[in-house]
Amino acid sequence: MSKPHIIIIGSGWAGFYLADYLSPTLYTVTIISPRRTSAYTPLLASAACGLFNFYLAEEPIRSKSRKCRFLKATVTTISFPTKTIHCAPAFDDDSDPITNQPFDLQYDYLILAPGCIPNTFGTPGVLDHALFMKNVSDAMATRKRLFDLLEKASLPTCPPARKAELLHIAIVGGGPTGVEITAELDDLAHRELMDLYPDVAPYLHISIYDVAPHILGNYERKLHEYANEKLVRRHVAVETNTRIEKVDREALYVKGKGRVPYGMLMWVTGNKATDLVMEMRDVRKSEKGLVRVLTDRHLRVFKSSGTTEADDEVWDDVFALGDSADIVGASLPTTAEVAVQKAKFLVNFFNSRKEEATFEGKKAMPFTYAEKQLVSYIGSRDGIIAGRGDREGWTGRSAWLAWRSGSVMWTRSWRNRIVILLTWILNWVFGKEIAKM
Ligand SMILES: Cc1cc2nc3c(=O)[nH]c(=O)nc-3n(C[C@H](O)[C@H](O)[C@H](O)COP(=O)(O)OP(=O)(O)OC[C@H]3O[C@@H](n4cnc5c(N)ncnc54)[C@H](O)[C@@H]3O)c2cc1C
CATH class of the missing domain: 3.50.50.100 (FAD/NAD(P)-binding domain)
Incomplete structure (x- = not known):
C-alpha cells in the first residue's frame, strides 16, 4: 500500500x-x-x-x-x-x-x-533602501553594509560631517529584534571597531525609531524603562512616538522633524x-x-x-x-x-497513528501552549527577563547569561552548539574576529 x-x-x-x-x-x-x-x-x-x-x-x-x-x-x-x-x-x-x-x-x-x-506599512522607499533581518542573506548584507560604511568613512576624502552621516545606523522598530540588533551593533562599536577603525568608530551612532510610546512594549513597565535608560546612557537615540513618513537612498523623513541622513537603515517593524x-x-x-x-x-x-x-x-x-x-x-x-x-x-x-491519520477531533487532546519567559539582550552584557505569575522580572548580567545560554539551544545540531560555545569562549578571551569573517 x-x-x-x-x-x-x-x-x-x-x-x-x-x-x-x-x-x-x-x-x-x-x-x-x-x-x-x-x-x-x-x-x-x-x-x-x-x-x-x-x-x-x-x-x-x-x-x-x-x-x-x-x-x-x-x-x-x-x-x-x-x-x-x-x-x-x-x-x-x-x-x-x-x-x-x-x-x-x-x-x-x-x-x-x-x-x-x-511589514513596511506601505512606507515609500522602504522596500528599495532598507535592510531586513529574516534570514542569513539579510544578516550577511547587514555585515557587508556596515563594513562598506566604515571603509568609506575612513577615506581621506570623507569630511567629518559626512562620516557622521554615513555612520548613522537607523533601526526602525523597537521590539525585541530591533533592540537586539542595536545591542549587538553597539557592543561591536565600543569594542572591536574601536581597535579596527580607531579614527571613525567614534562617529558611529545608533537611533531606534518606534511609533509606540515605549520600546520593548511587551515587557512590564519597570523592564522597558530600564532598557530605555541603559540604551540612552550608551548614547543610543531612542525616538519613540515617532513615525517615519518616507525613505530615500540617503535619508529618512521623520514626521515633525524632517530629513535625517543615515548610512544603514534596518526595518524591523513586524x-x-x-x-x-x-x-x-x-x-x-x-x-x-x-x-x-x-x-x-x-x-x-x-x-x-x-x-x-x-x-x-x-x-x-x-x-x-x-x-x-x-x-x-x-x-x-x-x-x-x-x-x-x-x-x-x-x-x-x-x-502516533496506526493506519490512517483520520483526526478524531473530539477524542484527541487539543494543543496547549506552554508559555516561556520573554528574554531580551540590551547590550553591554545586560538583559531583561519578563516576570511570570508571582515571579517578578529581572535584569542584569544573569539575565544576559540566561539569554546567551538560551540562544545556543535554538540550534538543533549538537555540532553547531559546541562550535557556538567554543566561539563564544574564544571571543571572550581574544575578542571577535569580525574582520576575518
Ligand atoms: C531576527 C529575528 C529574531 C527572532 N527571535 C526570536 C526569538 O528569540 N524567539 C522566538 O520565539 N521567536 C523569534 N523570532 C520569531 C520567529 O523567527 C518566527 O516566529 C518563526 O520564524 C516563525 O516560523 P514559521 O515556520 O511560521 O515561519 P518562517 O520561519 O518565517 O518560515 C516560513 C517559510 O515559508 C517559506 N514560504 C513563504 N511563502 C511560501 C510559499 N508561497 N511557498 C513555499 N514556501 C513559502 C519561506 O521562504 C520560509 O522558508 C525572531 C524572528 C526574527 C526575524
Missing part, C-alpha cells in the same frame, strides 16, 4: 521541524520552499555582528539523515477541494523554459507554514501575511491586525464557508501553524517558540 503523502509549505521553524520528525516509514513527506535552508532567526543579529560564523545560523533542508523530498519552489495557489497545490520554481535565473515550468502536486495531507513577510495567505479564498482568516489562517485547537484549518467551530467546518486534511496561523479564540504570538510547540503537536499526532 502506498504511504499517504504529506506536503509541507515552508521551511522555517515550523516546516523544518515537521520535515525533521515526521515518520518516513509512515509517510512520504515533501517540503516546498523558495529557500534551501532554515534560519535560526534568534541567532541572526549575533551572526551579523560577528559573534559566530553565518553557517551556524541556518540549517540546510537536505541532509543525509532527513528522509523527505525537498522542492525549491513557491506555492502560488491551492485548490482545497481537489487536494492540489500549484507551484512555481524559485530561482533568480528563471530564463530556462524547462526548469521554469510551473507544476502541480497532489496531497493527502497539507501543512501550511509559509510564515510572514516584513509582520504581514504572505501573498499565498492573502490569495487563499477557501479558508477562514483573522480579520483584525495581521491576517492569519484560522485553525481549531487541533490546528485543522477552518473552511471560509462556515462561521462556527464545529468539526464539519474544517478541512480535516489541512493543518496550519507558525506565524501564518492562529487558533480561534486562543491567539498566540508570532514566535519560534509557538511554531515549534505546534509542530511537535502535529508530529505526535501524525506519528
Whole structure:
C-alpha cells in the first residue's frame, strides 16, 4: 500500500521541524520552499555582528539523515477541494523554459507554514533602501553594509560631517529584534571597531525609531524603562512616538522633524501575511491586525464557508501553524517558540497513528501552549527577563547569561552548539574576529 503523502509549505521553524520528525516509514513527506535552508532567526543579529560564523545560523533542508523530498519552489495557489497545490520554481535565473515550468502536486495531507513577510506599512522607499533581518542573506548584507560604511568613512576624502552621516545606523522598530540588533551593533562599536577603525568608530551612532510610546512594549513597565535608560546612557537615540513618513537612498523623513541622513537603515517593524495567505479564498482568516489562517485547537484549518467551530467546518486534511496561523479564540504570538510547540503537536499526532491519520477531533487532546519567559539582550552584557505569575522580572548580567545560554539551544545540531560555545569562549578571551569573517 502506498504511504499517504504529506506536503509541507515552508521551511522555517515550523516546516523544518515537521520535515525533521515526521515518520518516513509512515509517510512520504515533501517540503516546498523558495529557500534551501532554515534560519535560526534568534541567532541572526549575533551572526551579523560577528559573534559566530553565518553557517551556524541556518540549517540546510537536505541532509543525509532527513528522509523527505525537498522542492525549491513557491506555492502560488491551492485548490482545497481537489487536494492540489500549484507551484512555481524559485530561482533568480528563471530564463530556462524547462526548469521554469510551473507544476502541480497532489496531497493527502497539507501543512501550511509559509510564515510572514516584513511589514513596511506601505512606507515609500522602504522596500528599495532598507535592510531586513529574516534570514542569513539579510544578516550577511547587514555585515557587508556596515563594513562598506566604515571603509568609506575612513577615506581621506570623507569630511567629518559626512562620516557622521554615513555612520548613522537607523533601526526602525523597537521590539525585541530591533533592540537586539542595536545591542549587538553597539557592543561591536565600543569594542572591536574601536581597535579596527580607531579614527571613525567614534562617529558611529545608533537611533531606534518606534511609533509606540515605549520600546520593548511587551515587557512590564519597570523592564522597558530600564532598557530605555541603559540604551540612552550608551548614547543610543531612542525616538519613540515617532513615525517615519518616507525613505530615500540617503535619508529618512521623520514626521515633525524632517530629513535625517543615515548610512544603514534596518526595518524591523513586524509582520504581514504572505501573498499565498492573502490569495487563499477557501479558508477562514483573522480579520483584525495581521491576517492569519484560522485553525481549531487541533490546528485543522477552518473552511471560509462556515462561521462556527464545529468539526464539519474544517478541512480535516489541512493543518496550519507558525506565524501564518492562529487558533480561534486562543491567539498566540508570532514566535519560534509557538511554531515549534505546534509542530511537535502535529508530529505526535501524525506519528502516533496506526493506519490512517483520520483526526478524531473530539477524542484527541487539543494543543496547549506552554508559555516561556520573554528574554531580551540590551547590550553591554545586560538583559531583561519578563516576570511570570508571582515571579517578578529581572535584569542584569544573569539575565544576559540566561539569554546567551538560551540562544545556543535554538540550534538543533549538537555540532553547531559546541562550535557556538567554543566561539563564544574564544571571543571572550581574544575578542571577535569580525574582520576575518
Ligand atoms: C531576527 C529575528 C529574531 C527572532 N527571535 C526570536 C526569538 O528569540 N524567539 C522566538 O520565539 N521567536 C523569534 N523570532 C520569531 C520567529 O523567527 C518566527 O516566529 C518563526 O520564524 C516563525 O516560523 P514559521 O515556520 O511560521 O515561519 P518562517 O520561519 O518565517 O518560515 C516560513 C517559510 O515559508 C517559506 N514560504 C513563504 N511563502 C511560501 C510559499 N508561497 N511557498 C513555499 N514556501 C513559502 C519561506 O521562504 C520560509 O522558508 C525572531 C524572528 C526574527 C526575524
